[in-house]
Each structure stands twice: as C-alpha cells, then as structure tokens.
Amino acid sequence: MSRWTRTILIVFSFLLSVLFLIGLLMIISTDILTGMITLILDVAQKQPAKTIAIVTGLVGFLISVIALIVSVMAGRLRKTRIRSNEIGYIEIGVEAIENIALNSAKISQSGVKTAKARVSPAKGGKLSVRMIIQAFSDVEIPMMMARVQERVKKDIEKYTGIEVDSVEVRVSRVETVAPRVER
Numbered sequence: 053m054s055r056w057t058r059t060i061l062i063v064f065s066f067l068l069s070v071l072f073l074i075g076l077l078m079i080i081s082t083d084i085l086t087g088m089i090t091l092i093l094d095v096a097q098k099q100p101a102k103t104i105a106i107v108t109g110l111v112g113f114l115i116s117v118i119a120l121i122v123s124v125m126a127g128r129l130r131k132t133r134i135r136s137n138e139i140g141y142i143e144i145g146v147e148a149i150e151n152i153a154l155n156s157a158k159i160s161q162s163g164v165k166t167a168k169a170r171v172s173p174a175k176g177g178k179l180s181v182r183m184i185i186q187a188f189s190d191v192e193i194p195m196m197m198a199r200v201q202e203r204v205k206k207d208i209e210k211y212t213g214i215e216v217d218s219v220e221v222r223v224s225r226v227e228t229v230a231p232r233v234e235r
Contacts, residue, residue, distance in 0.1 A: 064119045146171050156207040162199045163191030174217035186225040197221045
C-alpha cells in the first residue's frame with residue numbers, strides 16, 4: 053500500500069473515531085446533544101455555512117468511498133507477483149505459488165500426509181513460505197522436513213523465477229500409518 057493511501061486511511065479512521073466519540077457523548081449527556089442540535093440548526097439556517105457543510109460532507113463521503121475501494125483493491129493486488137520481460141508482464145498468483153509449494157512438499161517423499169502453505173512477501177522482492185504439515189509416524193521429522201524445505205525453495209525458484217527468502221515448516225500432527233490388509 054502506498055504512503056498516500058495509508059495516510060488517507062489513517063486520517064479517515066481518525067475522523068470516523070472522533071465522529072463516533074461525539075455520537076457517544078451526545079447519547080450520554082443531554083447538554084452535548086442540545087449543543088450539537090443547536091449547531092446543526094444554525095448551520096442549516098445560514099446559507100454560506102450550509103454550502104460549506106454540504107461541500108465538506110460530499111468531500112468526506114467521496115474520500116470514504118475511495119478509501120474503501122483502495123483498501124479492498126490493495127488486498128487483491130497483493131495476491132499477485134508481477135514480473136516483466138521484454139515482451140510484457142507475467143502475473144503469478146499467490147495461489148499458484150502456494151500450490152507449487154504443496155506439490156513440492158507432497159512429491160518430496162518425506163512422509164507428508166497433508167500440508168497447507170501460506171506465501172507472503174519478504175524483503176528485497178523475495179517470498180517467505182510458511183507450511184503446516186501433518187506427517188506420518190514413521191518419519192524422522194527433522195531430516196525429512198529439512199528435505200521439504202529444500203524442495204519447496206528449489207521448486208518455487210525454478211518454476212516462478214522468484215527468490216525464496218525462507219521456508220518455515222511446522223509439523224502440527226503426526227498420523228499413524230494404518231496397516232494394510234492384503235486380500
């Protein structure tokens with residue numbers, strides 16, 4: 053998110069909190085309520101003050117709508133990694149990178165039963181990958197999870213061209229291997 057967007061969101065949040073505080077004080081104290089009603093009636097009866105209040109209200113409304121749109125769109129735009137070359141742009145979705153990490157964990161033959169991956173940006177345009185894994189019980193966890201880390205890092209860098217800063221693996225559960233019944 054850009055500096056201007058953050059500044060607008062901070063100012064908007066501050067103004068909104070002040071507005072709610074005034075509303076709360078009006079509910080608590082009747083003196084503040086009558087004072088605010090008197091102020092609003094005075095503004096509504098004087099034409100220059102009424103025009104200024106209408107313009108200020110419209111500007112505040114537009115800023116709030118813009119802040120809402122930018123905050124929603126900023127979350128969506130963060131979901132892609134954009135790379136450019138001489139022909140144009142390549143957008144790689146975060147979901148695609150997470151799927152590469154999941155496939156790498158499963159095909160690393162490290163005793164991974166199920167996995168979840170989360171990709172987030174790191175410094176220098178690199179990625180940070182966090183994985184939560186359920187492993188089988190017949191696995192040497194430290195050695196096998198180190199293999200998963202190496203494979204995930206290598207595959208993401210190979211398939212996307214984006215450097216991986218770190219791969220964190222957390223084993224949340226160890227599942228017993230069910231005996232096979234042959235017929």
